[in-house]
Amino acid sequence: MAPGTSSVDTSVLKKAREQCWQARDAFYACVEAAGVTYTVDAPIPAQCSATRAAYTSACKASWVKHFDLLQDKRLRYLQTLRANIAKQTQTGTGSQQGKAAA
Numbered sequence: 001m002a003p004g005t006s007s008v009d010t011s012v013l014k015k016a017r018e019q020c021w022q023a024r025d026a027f028y029a030c031v032e033a034a035g036v037t038y039t040v041d042a043p044i045p046a047q048c049s050a051t052r053a054a055y056t057s058a059c060k061a062s063w064v065k066h067f068d069l070l071q072d073k074r075l076r077y078l079q080t081l082r083a084n085i086a087k088q089t090q091t092g093t094g095s096q097q098g099k100a101a102a
Helices: 014-033 046-058 061-091
Strands: none
Touching: 014 046, 014 061, 046 061
16 A cells, blocks of 8 residues: 555545435435335335435445344334333223322
């Protein structure tokens, strides 16, 4: 390597990371607006193909995989949380329902 040159991977610089995050957020917002629950193996909604292309070009492939897995995990957590809340609401568990006023 010549003196004064750098082998820094530009995809990890602050500006590149911010562009990646913006593209990622735009893609997930598009999927949510389409009313689709996006998972890693799910097909990409047609109206979000351009934002997905921008996302995959702005981010390293390993980051896309990581973010997709995090999104999948977040959606499964929210689904479980909603199911537990619905169950508690139906049974009255975890609420003030049925308790005498003090």
